Amino acid sequence: MDIIDKHYGGVVVLQLNRPKNLNALNTNIMHDIVSIMSKYDKEPEVGCFVITGNEKAFAAGADIKEMVDKSYLEMLDEDFFAGWEQFVNIKTPKIAAVSGYALGGGCELAMMCDMVFAAENAKFGQPEIKLGVIPGIGGSQRLTKLIGRVKAMDMILTGKFIDAKEAKQAGLVSRIFPVETLLEETIKVAKIISNYSKPTTQKAKEVVNRAEEIGLKEGVLFERSMFHSLFATQDQKEGMKAFIEKRDPDFKGF
Ligand code: HXC
Secondary structure: OOEEEEEEOOEEEEEEOOHHHOOOEOHHHHHHHHHHHHHHHOOOOOOEEEEEOOOOEEEOOEOHHHHOOOOHHHHHHHOOOOOHHHHHOOOOOEEEEEOOEEEOHHHHHHHOOOEEEEEOOOEEEOHHHHHOOOOOOOHHHHHHHHHOHHHHHHHHHHOOEEEHHHHHHHOOOOEEEOHHHHHHHHHHHHHHHHHOOHHHHHHHHHHHHHHOOOOHHHHHHHHHHHHHHHHHOHHHHHHHHHHHOOOOOOOOOO
16 A cells, blocks of 8 residues: 555544655555545545655655656646646645655645644755756745745755755744654644634635735635635534633534
């Protein structure tokens, strides 16, 4: 199994499991991860995903051995790696828990998640330039939006790696943990998210993600409309009543 999925309450942990290839991302792994997540995305009790690898590698990139002999026309006809768009479109929040290498497609996979947590040994990079190519799963766009043009240009043109601390300072990573506790700490945060109302966490990530795509005025209008829509849920009533009654809310996911 190239993907191992485990449940921790409302959290589903997906572990990339091609350790001999440092979790290089091939077409099979892409189809597997997207099909597993699409199934859980619709289940009301699943409130957060954690995507992880192993201690040495989150993922060392797209599978170079799969790509090496492909022609331009094959890449075009297959629309190679377009399937990752479905990963981006998963509505349930997803956190990348990165230990070791997150390179090329691995760094891009982390950036397609809603949050990135890193172990102290994490290394991020877009080294495609060394292979005679460029990022191909959104890396040039997402990295630039996250850390700015100057730092992104440096990483993409030189292929240099940055460590967890630099990635946090740059804005690619939000939390750093020791290698041994990364997964446990990430699951704790994922559980907090999964205990909130699912329609609300979905809207929360949607409005934040939209900020990267549209202007401020339009973004504020979009947020207001999403905010209004949450008053159609029982969870909004429950959350506000629980506050007034000084008790914990019991969100039902509708
Ligand atoms: C296929 C890979 C791989 C990859 C590592 N391996 N990365 N196989 N695709 N991306 C394989 C190696 O061939 C090797 O297999 C085994 O994993 C262990 O790797 P080593 O290189 O021996 O390990 P180490 O010396 O510790 O070096 C680790 C490393 C290095 C620095 C991470 O493996 C590396 O530079 N990997 C490539 C990183 C990279 O260029 N990523 C970008 C890919 S392009 P064998 O069988 O030899 O033991 C990309 C483009 C995205 O992501 C866009 C696509 C459209």
